[in-house]
Amino acid sequence: xxxxxxxxxxxxxxxxxxxxxxxxxxxxxxxxxxxxxxxxxxxxxxxxxxxxxxxxxxxxxxxxxxxxxxxxxxxxxxxxxxxxxxxxxxxxxxxxxxxxxxxxxxxxxxxxxxxxxxxxxxxxxxxxxxxxxxxxxxxxxxxxxxxxxxxxxxxxxxxxxxxxxxxxxxxxxxxxxxxxxxxxxxxxxxxxxxxxxxxxxxxxxxxxxxxxxxxxxxxxxxxxxxxxxxxxxxxxxxxxxxxxxxxxxxxxxxxxxxxxxxxxxxxxxxxxxxxxxxxxxxxxxxxxxxxxxxxxxxxxxxxxxxxxxxxxxxxxxxxxxxxxxx
Amino acid sequence: xxxxxxxxxxxxxxxxxxxxxxxxxxxxxxxxxxxxxxxxxxxxxxxxxxxxxxxxxxxxxxxxxxxxxxxxxxxxxxxxxxxxxxxxxxxxxxxxxxxxxxxxxxxxxxxxxxxxxxxxxxxxxxxxxxxxxxxxxxxxxxxxxxxxxxxxxxxxxxxxxxxxxxxxxxxxxxxxxxxxxxxxxxxxxxxxxxxxxxxxxxxxxxxxxxxxxxxxxxxxxxxxxxxxxxxxxxxxxxxxxxxxxxxxxxxxxxxxxxxxxxxxxxxxxxxxxxx
Numbered sequence: 001x002x003x004x005x006x007x008x009x010x011x012x013x014x015x016x017x018x019x020x021x022x023x024x025x026x027x028x029x030x031x032x033x034x035x036x037x038x039x040x041x042x043x044x045x046x047x048x049x050x051x052x053x054x055x056x057x058x059x060x061x062x063x064x065x066x067x068x069x070x071x072x073x074x075x076x077x078x079x080x081x082x083x084x085x086x087x088x089x090x091x092x093x094x095x096x097x098x099x100x101x102x103x104x105x106x107x108x109x110x111x112x113x114x115x116x117x118x119x120x121x122x123x124x125x126x127x128x129x130x131x132x133x134x135x136x137x138x139x140x141x142x143x144x145x146x147x148x149x150x151x152x153x154x155x156x157x158x159x160x161x162x163x164x165x166x167x168x169x170x171x172x173x174x175x176x177x178x179x180x181x182x183x184x185x186x187x188x189x190x191x192x193x194x195x196x197x198x199x200x201x202x203x204x205x206x207x208x209x210x211x212x213x214x215x216x217x218x219x220x221x222x223x224x225x226x227x228x229x230x231x232x233x234x235x236x237x238x239x240x241x242x243x244x245x246x247x248x249x250x251x252x253x254x255x256x257x258x259x260x261x262x263x264x265x266x267x268x269x270x271x272x273x274x275x276x277x278x279x280x281x282x283x284x285x286x287x288x289x290x291x292x293x294x295x296x297x298x299x300x301x302x303x304x305x306x307x308x309x310x311x312x313x314x315x316x317x318x319x320x321x322x323x324x325x326x
Numbered sequence: 327x328x329x330x331x332x333x334x335x336x337x338x339x340x341x342x343x344x345x346x347x348x349x350x351x352x353x354x355x356x357x358x359x360x361x362x363x364x365x366x367x368x369x370x371x372x373x374x375x376x377x378x379x380x381x382x383x384x385x386x387x388x389x390x391x392x393x394x395x396x397x398x399x400x401x402x403x404x405x406x407x408x409x410x411x412x413x414x415x416x417x418x419x420x421x422x423x424x425x426x427x428x429x430x431x432x433x434x435x436x437x438x439x440x441x442x443x444x445x446x447x448x449x450x451x452x453x454x455x456x457x458x459x460x461x462x463x464x465x466x467x468x469x470x471x472x473x474x475x476x477x478x479x480x481x482x483x484x485x486x487x488x489x490x491x492x493x494x495x496x497x498x499x500x501x502x503x504x505x506x507x508x509x510x511x512x513x514x515x516x517x518x519x520x521x522x523x524x525x526x527x528x529x530x531x532x533x534x535x536x537x538x539x540x541x542x543x544x545x546x547x548x549x550x551x552x553x554x555x556x557x558x559x560x561x562x563x564x565x566x567x568x569x570x571x572x573x574x575x576x577x578x579x580x581x582x583x584x585x586x587x588x589x590x591x592x593x594x595x596x597x598x599x600x601x
Contacts, residue, residue, distance in 0.1 A: 027444065027445055030441075031448060035449070035457055038461045039457060146590065149342075149589050149593055153582065154582050154586070155540055156541070157541075157578055161567060161578050165567070165575075169568060169569075263450050263453065268544060271545055283545055286459055286547055287546070294456075298456070298457050301453045302448060305448060305450055
């Protein structure tokens with residue numbers, strides 16, 4: 001490849017990636033409109049909610065005016081959107097604190113849990129995916145297939161219940177709720193996080209493992225693999241040297257999808273282990289109908305999902321020379 | 327498909343598929359006749375002991391108030407299976423209906439629907455369900471609708487890609503040249519050819535819906551007392567977790583056996599066709 005052509009190849013990639021970024025922003029904007037519309041279409045609005053049923057219509061009207069709820073919805077939407085973009089998504093109705101403060105307390109916890117689960121789950125999923133792809137159709141593959149198929153369908157609270165029964169009640173190795181002390185030692189840290197990470201991991205490992213298997217098997221059917229096999233390349237070397245680099249696109253995509261599953265799983269896991277994360281915060285917001293808090297949490301989860309998909313797309317574009325040149 | 331064909335198809339399933347079929351049939355029967363077989367009234371306080379273990383009087387022990395777990399399980403199973411079945415039917419009918427409309431309709435309509443569904447699909451399903459519950463509340467009817475709305479976009483995406491593939495086929499072109507109207511092309515020409523792949527998707531979505539419904543109930547945002555589905559049973563007995571009570575384990579295992587069963591059955595059924 002000569003030096004003169006290199007920049008134009010990358011320009012193609014940059015244009016593609018810029019398109020994806022633009023698309024992600026448009027989608028996020030539409031998502032924000034959906035969330036805002038749904039959560040402001042409430043029967044009985046926030047002012048009524050705060051004052052209770054006994055309030056006189058004048059009191060409600062006054063508070064509505066004070067909260068700015070009597071202005072037209074499009075105006076409130078634009079203000080809310082602007083607030084979110086500038087890091088000020090409003091005031092929690094129930095906790096009477098800025099939403100940004102409540103969230104900034106919880107967000108690091110959620111990120112820690114997600115990062116730890118990723119760290120544990122991704123290698124396990126690769127192991128399962130590669131092992132069953134190499135053993136395709138044989139006993140190990142069938143066994144792993146049934147195992148992961150069952151793991152995907154388990155409700156998180158069953159996994160959590162069994163984990164607590166075995167690890168906390170019977171063996172008494174781990175505490176049954178997640179309390180992370182301030183400045184924990186490494187041992188305390190591992191003990192505190194072991195259980196939620198295991199429970200969250202089960203679903204992610206199974207789902208990601210299955211998708212990695214599918215991605216590798218799709219590559220194994222290609223002519224270049226047959227060629228390499230005829231040349232005498234061994235199974236394991238084939239997977240690591242030849243197949244994996246070519247399957248990066250679909251695998252990264254699968255990772256984005258399963259990591260986004262972490263949010264859904266986290267809702268139940270955080271509740272069971274009384275872990276102060278963003279997902280349990282959102283559940284509280286639903287129970288107390290704290291709309292500003294709920295909207296902000298929902299936007300964070302959706303934005304994270306879109307970001308994961310965007311990263312996956314970008315990696316796939318950069319890893320695929322054909323996409324790059326287009 | 328005649329009955330003997332069905333029996334032959336069931337015999338041809340691999341072992342995992344047979345296990346799945348058994349579990350699924352068991353839960354369908356349980357949902358249909360379970361409440362009539364319940365030994366006690368689900369709301370009656372029949373045991374002096376709370377969180378009692380298994381005995382001949384109470385097969386699955388008693389719950390946190392001394393009610394019979396088996397009776398509550400049989401009644402809860404009907405709600406879980408029934409509501410999920412209704413929700414998945416609604417979701418599939420809406421999703422596939424919109425997909426067919428998009429496929430045979432004008433281009434702008436297809437663009438609009440696809441764009442809208444793409445937006446909804448980028449809201450993680452549990453988050454979407456939480457927002458909807460917060461906005462509309464969670465009565466039995468609303469909950470069923472909310473859960474089905476959550477899974478419409480996924481079904482739409484699959485059904486649309488199947489339908490768009492079919493519009494390019496000769497026999498559809500011929501029907502169009504014959505002067506058939508759009509409803510005829512969508513329902514008579516295209517739909518029958520989408521049913522089989524759609525069934526696998528519907529089965530998977532049924533699993534997601536069972537998990538979502540019981541997850542919501544487990545969080546206290548789903549069915550409200552006195553109605554109790556399997557997820558509510560897990561939630562209300564969560565205080566028995568420390569002593570390993572049957573009352574929390576049994577409903578959780580029940581949900582898992584249903585969802586795992588459906589998954590095994592679909593996997594076995596679709597694999598046989600693929601080869």
